[in-house]
Amino acid sequence: MTIRTRRGRLRRLVLVAFVTASVAVPISGAARPVDVPAPTPxxxxxxxxxxxxxxxxxYAGTRTDIEAAAGVADDRGDRRRADALRTLASPTRQFLAFDGRDGGRSVEIVGDLARADRLAVLVPGAGTSVDSYRRLRAGAVALRRQLGDRAAVVAWLGYRTPxxxxxxxxxxxxxxxxxxxxRSFTRELHRLKPAARTSLLCHSYGSVVCARxxxxxxxxxxxxxxxxxxxYEDVAALGTDAxxxxxxxxxxxxxxxxHIRLWTPFGPIGFGTDPVSPEFGARFFATGDGDHSDYLRPGSPALRNMARIVTGERVCERPTGVPACAN
Structure with a gap:
């Protein structure tokens, strides 16, 4: 057996173990976000x-809808959900859309959408919900500050995350x-702001959403x-002009x-080619040494370079620390 074959088998065993654990270990405790009722917006x-x-x-209309959802959560005795929703309903917040049903969907604008000529749409990954929205909001605020007044950031929680x-x-x-x-949202955004330069920033499982x-x-x-x-195997398979x-x-x-795909009775498991590998064919940008949740941390190389992408500026495409690369 070759070294490559042994490594391939090991990777498959690791993935099968992950899938088995995911199926076998139940999620218990408090009600899941999807179980919490909310009124029709x-x-x-x-x-x-x-x-x-x-x-x-x-913004005023969606604020009323958020407050109504908070009232229902109160009636059900779910103080955590009610408190989270009342934070979203602050007069300083700007939601284009909100629906508290089925785990919650929202589209929040950070910045002045009317004046912006650069738009960044954040697509979050697994575990993001109305109840755990704070991190997505913090990332949107940090990116907006990095971009400046001519930009607006959209926190798009438009799907039921796993x-x-x-x-x-x-x-x-x-x-x-x-x-x-x-797709529908980006078309609507283009209709509203046809001259604006729009970029999608897709984190973790959100990158699977963006690829689809x-x-x-x-x-x-x-x-x-x-x-x-x-x-997808490579950039060409995405079928995008972006x-x-x-x-x-x-x-x-x-x-x-x-980074493999494995066919199981549950369907395909795993997502194949590593997006940062040469085989995938994407343009690489430096991100520093943070962890999975640090990309939009203020002052990070990842935040600075993603802001440069949004504004169309030159981007550092080498790993952090390589000479002649401005991070």
């Missing part, structure tokens, strides 16, 4: 224009469900960071997972 449909007046009306340690997080099912909504939606996205850049893979970027920090655990 009153604000639905297309925004007519991205003018200050139209946006102010939309639980982090679950079979769903190792398969593309949730991404397939999410892709049409993401890639062929119909209205975007200049597709940025895959902390990605376990996309389910420039595809990939980055992974040196301490990110996704670098140690098996």
């Amino acid at each position: 009153t604000v639905r449909g297309r925004l007519h224009a991205a003018t200050p007046h139209e946006l102010a009306e939309r 639980v982090t340690a679950s079979l769903a997080a190792a398969t593309a099912g949730r991404a397939e469900e999410a892709a049409p909504a993401l 939606a890639a062929s119909g996205l209205e975007a200049a850049d597709l940025v895959l960071y902390g990605s376990p893979g996309t389910g 420039t595809v970027w990939a980055g992974r920090s040196s301490d990110d655990w996704t670098g140690g997972i098996p």
Whole structure:
């Protein structure tokens, strides 16, 4: 048996063990976000224009919907959900869309969408929900500060994310469900802001979502960071005209997972080619030595380089610390 064959078998065994654990270990404890009821939102449909007046009306309407969902959570005795929702309903927050049902969906704008000529859409990964929204919001705020006043950041929680340690997080099912909504949103954003430069920044399982939606996205850049893979062999298979970027920090655990696809009775498991490998064909950008949750940390090389991608500036495409590379 060759060394390559032994390594291949070992990777498959590791992946099978992960899948077995994901299936065998139940998720218990408090009610899951998907189990918490919420009223039907009153604000639905297309925004007519991205003018200050139209946006102010939309933000006020979604704020009322969030407050109504918080009231239902209170009635059910779910103080954690109610408190999380009342934080979202702050007068300083700007939501284009909110639906508290089925785990929660939201689209929040950080910055002035009416004036922005650079747009960054953050697509989060597994484990992100209305109840755990704080990290996504913090990343959006940090990116907006890095970009400056001419940009707006969209925190797009437009799908039911999988639980982090679950079979769903190792398969593309949730991404397939999410892709049409993401395509539709980018088309609407382009309709509202046709002159703006739009980039999608896709974290972890969110990179699987972006890959599934890639062929119909209205975007200049597709940025895959902390990605376990996309389910596609290479950039050409994505079928997108966007420039595809990939980055992974040196301490990110996704670098140690098996980058293969395995066919099982549950369907395909794993996401194949590593997006930061030469075989995938993406443009590499330096990210530093942070962990899986540090990419949008203020002051990090990853944040600085992703901001440069959004604004169309020159980006450091070598690992952090390499001479002649401005991080």
